[in-house]
Amino acid sequence: MIVLVTGGARSGKSKLAEARCLALGLPASYIATAEIFDDEMRARVDTHRARRGSEWRDFAAPLDVVGALAATEGQGPRLIDCLTMWLNNVMYHGLDVGHETARLCAALQAARAPVVLVTNEIGMGIVPDNALARAFRDAQGILNQEVAALADEVLLAISGLPVRVK
Amino acid sequence: MIVLVTGGARSGKSKLAEARCLALGLPASYIATAEIFDDEMRARVDTHRARRGSEWRDFAAPLDVVGALAATEGQGPRLIDCLTMWLNNVMYHGLDVGHETARLCAALQAARAPVVLVTNEIGMGIVPDNALARAFRDAQGILNQEVAALADEVLLAISGLPVRVK
């Protein structure tokens, strides 16, 4: 069972994804892809952790989401939040996006316990001026298509509400 | 009866919202949140007013939408166009966004006659370079979620057509 929750910034994606994940079983694993660079980010992560409560076990996987899926297999549903930050980390560290995407998709297809993934819609504004932003936008769109193709369920968050896409 | 109509720029939101509002009763009150700074804007507002026709009574509420809702209570449905301009005015005048949003939501929940609100989707492009744009985008997303949560009906305008979200 693979669920993809996509949407714009502050569209309520994470909240929808958390609820969807908890509905799939308990306890749940929270796989965070944000890299913690400083105390401010550490504080934000701690705040989020406190909000989520004791149903969740926390994992950090800025790059190795495939390893985190293996480590949490057989222990309830997993939430990966989010693919946009993961893609950013993959590109920032100079890894091969196509190769990493293929590894992720293979791991999702092999997963036995449910996986809920959060991603972003970033391609519905004006074409960005700078080439890096355009390259990121293209990579994000292709990643979203590949994960959506293998997902059992795809939801688009609009103003905090889910629109069923698949 | 609270209806939220969201969508991108030039997606036909206002036209859908006007039609939805008129279907809820006559006469209807049009609560404009745009601030009129100059003759050009005055001319635009006059043009819009002429287009809308005699079913509408016009009110201007760049900030005090809560007061406008009170003033138009019991006189048919109200259309607030739009929350994005209102949020812009709230931030520009240095008011507390959280406090103003809470006041607005309380007024909507207390309203007896129907209210239709127009807002914008602004979070589906690339992350903006400047911090003010990011802050505005976050505030808009949170405002949209709060109003959508209490709305009876939420529509997303795509190419002038409504997609039912709630």
Added chain:
Amino acid sequence: MIVLVTGGARSGKSKLAEARCLALGLPASYIATAEIFDDEMRARVDTHRARRGSEWRDFAAPLDVVGALAATEGQGPRLIDCLTMWLNNVMYHGLDVGHETARLCAALQAARAPVVLVTNEIGMGIVPDNALARAFRDAQGILNQEVAALADEVLLAISGLPVRVK
């Protein structure tokens, strides 16, 4: 039969539109609106052409989409990819957008064989800084509304999947 497929960058619009067009009959005509300025673009077009395969006959119409519709009438369905590039060309060459849009809409309404059109959602990001981008965004939104109004079917591509709008 007029079908409009809209969506963000890299949302899988073209692939959905190609499949929808081929389902409407064979052979199909591919009407490309991209202007070929250099060898790099020529190579890209050749790559796309090879991918599409022999079901397609190719036409180029950076501006004269109306003429291309006339030239391909009675020979199976037509795919116009895309309206955003066409609008860009119309504005770049200083033609009257309103007049060209009206001509296009009249040709679509007069068409006997099916037409599938691809367009873009570009109005869901932050308001662009520069006036040209805002003008383009407005023109794109109005064009999308006009074509959607006369279309029999409108699809929104999200992560490669179609959301039925009309």
